[in-house]
Amino acid sequence: MLELIVISTLNGILFGMLLFLMASGLTVIFxxxxxxxxxxxxxxxxxxFFGFQISRWLGFWPALVIAPLLxxxxxxxxxxxxxxxxxKNGHVAELLFTFGLAFVIEEVVQIIWGKSPVxxxxxxxxxxxxxxxxxxxxxAYKMFMLLVSIVIFAGLLIVLKKTRIGLIVQAxxxxxxxxxxxxxxxxxxxxxxxxxxxxxxxxAGVIAGPALVTQSNMAGxxxxxxxxxxxxxxxxxxxxxxxxxxxxxxxxxFAVSMNGxxxxxxxxxxxxxxxxxLSDIWGVTIAQIAPIMPxxxxxxxxxxxxxxxxxxxxx
Amino acid sequence: MSEIASHxxxxxxxxxxxxxxxxxxxxxAAALLLLPQIFTSGGSLTTFSLIGISIIFSLSYNILxxxxxxxxxxxxxxxxxxxxxxxxxxNIITANKLPIPLPLVPLIGGLTGLFFAALLGWVSTKRSxxxxxxxxxxxxxxxxxxxxxxxxxxxxxAGISANRTKLLRLFGWSFGPxxxxxxxxxxxxxIAVIAMYALTRTPLGRMCxxxxxxxxxxxxVGYNPHTVRYLAFCFSGFFAGIAGALAAIxxxxxxxxxxxxxQSGTVLFATYIGGVGFFIGPIVGAIFVTFLSLGLSDLxxxxxxxxxxxxxxxxxxxxxxxxxxxMMHRPLLKAGTLTQMLPSYLMALVPTLAMIVGLILxxxxxxxxxxxxxxxxxxxxFGVSFDAASPTIWAMAAIxxxxxxxxxRKTWTWVGHAWDGATSVAREKGIAA
Numbered sequence: 001m002l003e004l005i006v007i008s009t010l011n012g013i014l015f016g017m018l019l020f021l022m023a024s025g026l027t028v029i030f031x032x033x034x035x036x037x038x039x040x041x042x043x044x045x046x047x048x049f050f051g052f053q054i055s056r057w058l059g060f061w062p063a064l065v066i067a068p069l070l071x072x073x074x075x076x077x078x079x080x081x082x083x084x085x086x087x088k089n090g091h092v093a094e095l096l097f098t099f100g101l102a103f104v105i106e107e108v109v110q111i112i113w114g115k116s117p118v119x120x121x122x123x124x125x126x127x128x129x130x131x132x133x134x135x136x137x138x139x140a141y142k143m144f145m146l147l148v149s150i151v152i153f154a155g156l157l158i159v160l161k162k163t164r165i166g167l168i169v170q171a172x173x174x175x176x177x178x179x180x181x182x183x184x185x186x187x188x189x190x191x192x193x194x195x196x197x198x199x200x201x202x203x204a205g206v207i208a209g210p211a212l213v214t215q216s217n218m219a220g221x222x223x224x225x226x227x228x229x230x231x232x233x234x235x236x237x238x239x240x241x242x243x244x245x246x247x248x249x250x251x252x253x254f255a256v257s258m259n260g261x262x263x264x265x266x267x268x269x270x271x272x273x274x275x276x277x278l279s280d281i282w283g284v285t286i287a288q289i290a291p292i293m294p295x296x297x298x299x300x301x302x303x304x305x306x307x308x309x310x311x312x313x314x315x
Numbered sequence: 316m317s318e319i320a321s322h323x324x325x326x327x328x329x330x331x332x333x334x335x336x337x338x339x340x341x342x343x344a345a346a347l348l349l350l351p352q353i354f355t356s357g358g359s360l361t362t363f364s365l366i367g368i369s370i371i372f373s374l375s376y377n378i379l380x381x382x383x384x385x386x387x388x389x390x391x392x393x394x395x396x397x398x399x400x401x402x403x404x405x406n407i408i409t410a411n412k413l414p415i416p417l418p419l420v421p422l423i424g425g426l427t428g429l430f431f432a433a434l435l436g437w438v439s440t441k442r443s444x445x446x447x448x449x450x451x452x453x454x455x456x457x458x459x460x461x462x463x464x465x466x467x468x469x470x471x472x473a474g475i476s477a478n479r480t481k482l483l484r485l486f487g488w489s490f491g492p493x494x495x496x497x498x499x500x501x502x503x504x505x506i507a508v509i510a511m512y513a514l515t516r517t518p519l520g521r522m523c524x525x526x527x528x529x530x531x532x533x534x535x536v537g538y539n540p541h542t543v544r545y546l547a548f549c550f551s552g553f554f555a556g557i558a559g560a561l562a563a564i565x566x567x568x569x570x571x572x573x574x575x576x577x578q579s580g581t582v583l584f585a586t587y588i589g590g591v592g593f594f595i596g597p598i599v600g601a602i603f604v605t606f607l608s609l610g611l612s613d614l615x616x617x618x619x620x621x622x623x624x625x626x627x628x629x630x631x632x633x634x635x636x637x638x639x640x641x642m643m644h645r646p647l648l649k650a651g652t653l654t655q656m657l658p659s660y661l662m663a664l665v666p667t668l669a670m671i672v673g674l675i676l677x678x679x680x681x682x683x684x685x686x687x688x689x690x691x692x693x694x695x696x697f698g699v700s701f702d703a704a705s706p707t708i709w710a711m712a713a714i715x716x717x718x719x720x721x722x723x724r725k726t727w728t729w730v731g732h733a734w735d736g737a738t739s740v741a742r743e744k745g746i747a748a
Binding site for chain 1: 445622624
C-alpha cells in the first residue's frame, strides 16, 4: 500500500508537471492574446515527433534543444501570419483558426510519420533504474523528466518575477490594453509569448515522447485534459494552472492504480444488481473510469466554483 | 397605448412579400418531393438523406453558434444520444409490438436530446465565450468516454443495431427501401427547418441574438443571459436529437462514433463554412460539406488535410462563410455596381487558381514520398495523372505556388480597391452595406 502511494505520488507529480509545462504556455497566451490556443497540444505532439526525428539524425541531446526551438518558431509564425490576420474577426474566429490548425497538424503528422506509434527510445545514458523502493525499480529517465520540468518551472518563475519581459507579461495578464498604451511593441511581445509558449509545450513533448507513446493521436488525447486544467485552475491564472495540473496529475495516476468498484465494495449486500442493466455502473472499477476523472472534476468545479479554483476573470 | 404600439411594431408585410415568403417554403417542399424523380439512383438517394440529416444537425448547431454566440465543441453528444435512444426505442417497440410507427421515432430522439441538454445544459451554459467552448469539450469527452465504459447501453465499440422494417406500418410503408427513408428524412427536415426558422422569429430567438451581441445590456433590460443561453441550448439539443435519430434510422446502427469529437468537429465545419450569420448558411454548409466529404475522398487519399485547409481558409479570408461572401454582394447588385467588380475578380482568379494548383501538386508529391515511397511514381490525384518523380513537376509546382502567391497578393489588393469604389457608389445611392 505504501509502495503504491509513493510510486503513484511520484508519477502523479511527474504527469502534473508535464501538464503544467503546457498549461503555463496556454494560460499566458490566453491571458495576453485573449485566445485559447486549441492547437497547443498539437505543438506538444510536434515537439515529440521533431524530437524523434532529430534524435535519429543527431541524437537525443541536440533534439532536446532543437525540437522546441523549431516548434517555437512555427508557433511564432502561426501567430505572426495567421492569428494576427484573424484577430479582427473576433475571438470565435481565432479559436476556430487554432481548431482548424490542430486538425491540419494532426493530418500532416499522419502523412509524414504514419498513424502507428514511432519508436522513440529513452537515450541510453538515462536507461537505468535510478533507485529501488519496495522492490520497484524507478527509471532514471522519469527522474530526468521531473528534473527538466522543475528546472523550466523555476526558470519561468525567475523570468516572470525578476526580468523586464516578465514584468511586461505579468502586466499584460491583467491589463493587456494598458501595456499597449505604455508604448510596448505589443505585436512583438505577443509573437514572443506565443513562440515561447508553444516551445514549452514542445519541450514537454520531447521529454514525454520516449516515456509515453509517440503517436499521431497524442494531441487529441491530451488536448481536452489540458483544457480541463486551465478551466479548473481558472482561465488566465498561472497559480491556478499549477494547482490544477498537479491535482489532475495526481487524481488520474491514483485512479489508474486502484481496482475497487461498487460491486467490490457493496457486492455482498445485493448481488442481484450485477445481472441488471446497472451492471456496467456496478462492476466498473476506478481504474477503468480514470480517463473520465478530469472531466468529472471539471463538472464538479463548474457546479461549485464556476470561476475555477483560483480564477478571477469571467471571460 | 395603441399609438405607441403602432410606432413600435413593424408594418404588416405586403401581400407580395407574404406570397414570396410562403412561396419559398412551398417551393422547397415541392423540390424535396421532386428530387428523387430526377435523381433516381440509390447512391443519390443516400446522399440526399445524409444531406437532410446534416441540414437539421447544422441548423441546430447554429442556434448555438450563430444565434446565441456559443461556440460548442461537443454538439454531437445530443445527436449521438438521440441516435442511441432511437435505436433502443425501435428495438423495444419491435419486441413489445407497440403501436408506434417509424416516423414518430425521431421525436423520441429529439426528446432524448432535449432531456440531456436540459440535464447538462444548466452547468454548461453558466459561462459564455471561451469558457463555454472548453466546458462543452469537457462534457463531450465525459459522455464519449462513458459510452465506452457503459457497454450494455452503448454496445461498446461495435454499437447497437436495429431493424427498422418491423414496426407498425402506415399505408403499407415498410421503410425498407431507401426512397421511403428519403421521404421520411425529407419530411422531418422540412418540419425541423420550419420550426427552427420560426424559433428565430420568436421573442426568445430575438433575446438569443441580444445575448450574443451584448449580454450585459440584456441583464439591464431584465433578462438573465444564463437562462436565455440555457433555453437556446435545450432547443438546440432537441433538434440535434432528431438529426441523430434520423441518422440512426438511416444506418440502422448507433455506435460511439456518433458521440465523438469527429462528429462535433464536422458539424462545426459545416456550419461555419456555410456561414453563421444567415439562417440559410448552415443549410448551404451542410450541402457543401456533405458533397465535399463524399467527393474529395474519391479524388485524393489525404482529403481530410484539404478539408482542414479549406476550413482555415474560410476562417481567415471569409469569416462570414459562403453565404456571407454572397450576401456581401447584395448591396452592389442593388446599386448595379457589381459589374465593376468582375474584371478585378477575373484577374485575381487566375493567379489564385494557379497557386491552388501548385499547392495541390506539392501536397500530392510530398504525400507520394512520405506515405508510399516504394510505389510507382506515376500518381493520380483529382483525376489527373502525373509523375511525382519528375523534376519538371517539382519545378512547375514551385513556380505555380510561389509565383501564384506573389501575383495573387497583388491582384487581391486591386480587388480591395475595386470593392471600395463599388461600395462607396452603392452607399451614395443610399443602399446600406
